[in-house]
Amino acid sequence: MVLGHESAGTIVQVGSSVTxxxxxxxxxxxxxxxxxxxxxxxxxxxxxxxEMRFAATPPYHGTLTGFWVSPADFCYKLPDSVTLQEGALIEPLAVAVHIVRQAAVVTPGQSVVVMGAGPVGLLCAAVARAFGASTVVSVDIVESKLSFAKSFCSTHTYSSQRIPAPENASNIRALAPSLAGGADVVIDASGAEPSIQTSLHVVRPGGTYVQGGMGRDEITFPIMALCLKEVTAKGSFRYGSGDYKLAVELVASGKVDVRKLISGVVAFEEAEQAFKKVKEGEVIKILIAGPNEKKE
Ligand SMILES: [Zn+2]
Structure with missing residues (x-):
């Protein structure tokens, strides 16, 4: 089947009712x-x-193709200042917007911990900053991802250790005075069991925890921490009303610079290289030029 779901393009034809x-x-x-x-x-x-028809989700083909048919209201016009390359990254940014909106309480001055510094984790951290959080911590096990997070948007980073979750949590709390009582919001963008466990220990009493990352179906979950602290826990799946629109605005206004995530562009014929490089962990995002894109 055809892969691909992070895409931007140029309209070539519209239906008679499209205005x-x-x-x-x-x-x-x-x-x-x-x-x-x-x-x-x-x-x-x-x-x-x-009944969702989602690209690259069987039986529906993906967007890694020359032409794509879409309802007009699921195409978001890019302002002149936003490139097609940035346009392709609106999709993962919309995922992050939806996750951070699930937290509902990210407001100026708050503290947010994001587990995972892959593309979605990084974008969650950037959106939290854009929404006014003053302390944003990125947590990962890969040092190079953390140093990128620091240059991209995070105020603090933490390299997760192979120690019990409550100990990782107390190390994170020690990073800043604003985290001493726990984080207002904790977002898991990793799906990894140890990260999820740490999340529940690092969130403050009465705080919010959002599960955005997808990992194993079932894990050991510190449910007593959830109960005793009256944590609000929410799931997050893809994006919904207004998320794409807001993602475009965040890029257009310069509040989130998605260009920094682009490690390179490959020709359509070399698409396989892009997948290989991402799998090897060398890069954050590699774009694939469409087959109709004019060669430089
Ligand atoms: Zn429906």
Missing amino acids: TLKPGDRVALEPGYPCRRCGPCLSGRYNLCP
Whole structure:
């Protein structure tokens, strides 16, 4: 099947009823569209639609192709200041926007800990900063990812150790006075069991924990910490109403510089190289030029 779901492109043709877009417009593509009729859709949570047609999710092909057909309202026109390359990164940024919005309480001055410094973890940290959090900690086991996080957006970083979760948590709390009582918000963008356990120990009493990363189906979860601290726990899946729009605005206003995540661009014919490099962990994001893109 055709892979791909992080894409931007140029409109070549529109249907007779489309009034918001015209050929030549550059757009970020939201790669899944829902039924618009079911309970979740009508309640504004279309990412939970059971009839969702999502790119590169069987039986639907992905966007790594020359042409793509999409409903007009799932194409987001890019301002002149935003490039198509940045447009392709609106998708992971929208995932991060949705995750941070799930926390609901990220407001000026708050402290946020993000577990995982892969693309989504980094973008969660950047969105939390953009929303006004004054302390943002990125946690990972790979030093190079942490040094990138520091240059990208995080105020603090922590290299997770092979020690019990409560000890990692107390090390994180020691990073800044604002974390002494625990973090206001903890986001897991790793899906890794030790990170999830640390999350529940590092969140403050009455704080919020959001699960964004996907790992194993079942893990050992410190449920007593959740109960005794009255933690609000939320899941997060893809993105919903307003997330893409906000992601485009964050890039257009310069609040999140997604260009820093782009390690390179390969020709369509060399797409396999991009997957290899990402798998080897050498790069953060590699873009693949579309087959119709003019060669330099
Ligand atoms: Zn639906």
